[in-house]
Amino acid sequence: MGLSELLSGFAEVFQPQVLLLAFLGCLAGTMVGVLPGLGPVSAIAILFPLTAYLGPSAAIVVLAAIYYGAMYGGSTSAILLKIPGEVSSLPAALEGYPMTQRGRAGQALAIAAGASFFAGIVGTLGVWLIGPHLAGFALEFGPPEMLGLVLFALTAIAGLSSGSVVRGIGMAVAGMLLASVGLDLTSSQQRMTFGSLELMQGLDIVPVMIGLFGVAEVLRTLERGTPSAQAAKVGGFLPTRDEFRRSAGAAGRGTVTGFLLGLIPGMLPSTTTFLSYASERRRAERKGGSRFGTGAVEGIGGPEAANNATAMSGFVPLFSLGIPTGPTMALIMAALMVYGVVPGPTMFTSDADITAAVIASFFVANVILLVLNLPLAGLWAKIANVPYGVLGPIIIVCCGVGAYTARNSVFDIVVCLVAGVAGWAMSKRGLPVAPFVMGFILGPMLELSLRQTVAISPASLVESPIFLCFAAAALVSVGLAYRLHRRGVEKVDANA
Amino acid sequence: MATTTRSPSRARTLGAYAPMLVLLLLAGLAVEEGLRLLLTIDPAAQADMAGWYILVLGVVLAATTAYSERPSVTEGTGEDAPGDSDDAARPATPYRDMTICLLLVAAYAALLATLGYVLAGVVVVFVFLHVISRYGWIKSTVYTLVMNAVFIALFELSGVVLPAGILRF
Numbered sequence: 001m002g003l004s005e006l007l008s009g010f011a012e013v014f015q016p017q018v019l020l021l022a023f024l025g026c027l028a029g030t031m032v033g034v035l036p037g038l039g040p041v042s043a044i045a046i047l048f049p050l051t052a053y054l055g056p057s058a059a060i061v062v063l064a065a066i067y068y069g070a071m072y073g074g075s076t077s078a079i080l081l082k083i084p085g086e087v088s089s090l091p092a093a094l095e096g097y098p099m100t101q102r103g104r105a106g107q108a109l110a111i112a113a114g115a116s117f118f119a120g121i122v123g124t125l126g127v128w129l130i131g132p133h134l135a136g137f138a139l140e141f142g143p144p145e146m147l148g149l150v151l152f153a154l155t156a157i158a159g160l161s162s163g164s165v166v167r168g169i170g171m172a173v174a175g176m177l178l179a180s181v182g183l184d185l186t187s188s189q190q191r192m193t194f195g196s197l198e199l200m201q202g203l204d205i206v207p208v209m210i211g212l213f214g215v216a217e218v219l220r221t222l223e224r225g226t227p228s229a230q231a232a233k234v235g236g237f238l239p240t241r242d243e244f245r246r247s248a249g250a251a252g253r254g255t256v257t258g259f260l261l262g263l264i265p266g267m268l269p270s271t272t273t274f275l276s277y278a279s280e281r282r283r284a285e286r287k288g289g290s291r292f293g294t295g296a297v298e299g300i301g302g303p304e305a306a307n308n309a310t311a312m313s314g315f316v317p318l319f320s321l322g323i324p325t326g327p328t329m330a331l332i333m334a335a336l337m338v339y340g341v342v343p344g345p346t347m348f349t350s351d352a353d354i355t356a357a358v359i360a361s362f363f364v365a366n367v368i369l370l371v372l373n374l375p376l377a378g379l380w381a382k383i384a385n386v387p388y389g390v391l392g393p394i395i396i397v398c399c400g401v402g403a404y405t406a407r408n409s410v411f412d413i414v415v416c417l418v419a420g421v422a423g424w425a426m427s428k429r430g431l432p433v434a435p436f437v438m439g440f441i442l443g444p445m446l447e448l449s450l451r452q453t454v455a456i457s458p459a460s461l462v463e464s465p466i467f468l469c470f471a472a473a474a475l476v477s478v479g480l481a482y483r484l485h486r487r488g489v490e491k492v493d494a495n496a
Numbered sequence: 497m498a499t500t501t502r503s504p505s506r507a508r509t510l511g512a513y514a515p516m517l518v519l520l521l522l523a524g525l526a527v528e529e530g531l532r533l534l535l536t537i538d539p540a541a542q543a544d545m546a547g548w549y550i551l552v553l554g555v556v557l558a559a560t561t562a563y564s565e566r567p568s569v570t571e572g573t574g575e576d577a578p579g580d581s582d583d584a585a586r587p588a589t590p591y592r593d594m595t596i597c598l599l600l601v602a603a604y605a606a607l608l609a610t611l612g613y614v615l616a617g618v619v620v621v622f623v624f625l626h627v628i629s630r631y632g633w634i635k636s637t638v639y640t641l642v643m644n645a646v647f648i649a650l651f652e653l654s655g656v657v658l659p660a661g662i663l664r665f
Contacts, residue, residue, distance in 0.1 A: 053655035170560030174519060177526050177553050187543040191550060192529050215601060222597055223590040389629025390639065393621040396597065397647060400604040405656055413605035417598060429515045451545050
């Protein structure tokens with residue numbers, strides 16, 4: 001995709017109607033993102049029905065705007081109220097809230113927004129520059145290579161995004177099994193349907209995701225309650241020269257590491273955010289005079305940049321390979337399919353006009369959010385304080401409608417309900433959700449490529465160097481994750 | 497006295513084993529389905545690969561579950577969500593509220609197909625506000641009307657097609 005395609009994408013986005021949709025998406029995403037416990041994935045799950053009937057490019061622009069808005073919103077409530085909307089906003093709460101207490105909330109918000117903006121723009125450039133090349137490479141993929149890629153993605157996610165590799169693999173397999181419910185495409189035989197007509201059509205990803213991230217979140221909030229806090233005064237936004245220097249360096253480092261790590265399946269924004277926070281903290285302690293824990297700007301700039309850069313780089317494998325790197329990307333992938341766009345190498349060839357509009361919308365959404373976020377910070381803090389008693393029914397109705405609209409099926413609301421209970425139980429028992437979601441979405445791809453490979457010739461596996469590379473990478477990721485887990489267990493034992 | 501102390505501990509034991517049992521049940525169903533496809537379907541239907549696939553998945557799930565989901569292994573692995581802290585006001589009756597919430601989702605599914613999305617939304621929002629959020633009749637009614645007016649406007653504007661039910665005219 002060249003500059004001319006990108007410019008035509010900008011021309012598409014700069015139409016008044018699309019700009020308005022992007023603005024509304026940013027607004028809605030931020031509104032949901034500032035609410036406690038609701039991150040980008042919940043925001044997309046809840047607001048998805050409102051985009052389902054738009055045209056493909058407009059719907060994806062709105063979805064991208066919601067995604068971005070929710071990420072910006074999470075850090076706003078973390079800094080102003082010490083209520084992180086999601087795990088990746090925790091560093092912003094740890095370092096931003098002490099600044100708020102010192103009357104420097106505006107500066108903390110400006111640093112968070114600036115770092116997010118920088119990482120978002122660099123990340124979008126990365127998607128535009130790397131995506132087409134990776135897609136060109138992926139066009140060479142046959143079934144054995146695809147099998148290797150899916151295996152690697154699944155093992156990497158199972159290992160990296162959960163504490164125990166075995167648990168992660170188990171949950172991925174559970175997701176794959178549930179994805180196999182319905183009619184077998186080759187033989188037309190029923191699998192795991194137990195005679196049910198509704199199960200014959202299979203389980204759709206959209207109601208499952210809405211249940212896991214929408215309904216389950218309502219249940220968790222009803223169980224644990226919501227923290228109450230008073231919004232502090234925002235004040236001025238301009239950081240001091242020293243604050244700017246320290247946060248800009250951290251944002252640069254966070255952007256590079258966040259983007260590169262985000263290309264690996266299983267490296268979720270929450271993981272890279274904490275890696276960046278830990279690295280900035282170690283760096284400050286080595287230098288001496290660390291202000292971490294009392295409002296260190298590096299602890300805001302670095303992790304915020306890493307969060308956004310990782311979120312952006314997840315679009316590279318999604319658009320070019322059709323492989324999501326985490327639950328949020330999985331939901332975006334499901335939404336793309338609802339809009340009739342199949343993520344994969346063709347996104348940079350036959351669907352290049354839509355992809356160009358989406359990439360252009362990333363740039364525009366970043367600018368809208370930078371302009372929108374700071375002046376409206378006080379309003380976002382007030383929204384974060386809206387009682388959950390009022391928000392709960394809104395979320396429940398949106399979840400119900402979202403589940404229904406996926407296939408115009410009431411049965412899907414029941415699926416959403418069951419997925420909600422499962423999501424709540426999984427978080428209660430510490431079962432990792434990410435591998436389950438990835439197993440659910442990658443399972444059919446794995447089965448298809450496996451069957452095609454067997455049909456061609458099983459020997460094609462050992463004859464494909466790309467498959468062998470992916471298989472080796474899968475083994476390494478499992479080994480690495482196992483080693484990291486063992487080291488973590490030993491450290492806990494030693495501390496005990 | 498003995499019964500009052502035994503019940504919670506029995507419930508805790510059941511809760512500790514529940515994830516393992518659910519996953520093992522899923523694994524068992526997969527193995528059973530896999531064997532059915534392999535052994536009872538005519539080979540001409542070419543269902544053997546479909547059978548092998550879920551049979552292998554079922555066996556892997558059973559093995560990983562037996563290894564990693566024993567209560568002794570999983571003890572204390574529950575995750576705290578962000579925002580979990582002592583400053584969160586703990587609800588008085590969380591499990592009652594959660595049960596009602598789930599019933600409301602089920603009711604929404606049932607009412608959507610019969611009464612339509614407007615009345616289904618009104619019922620679900622009102623019951624949530626009045627029973628779970630414990631708002632008074634007037635506040636619940638006003639909030640219900642406002643929220644549903646916004647829902648109708650949003651769904652109509654965005655072109656979402658939902659069953660109109662008995663309000664179809």
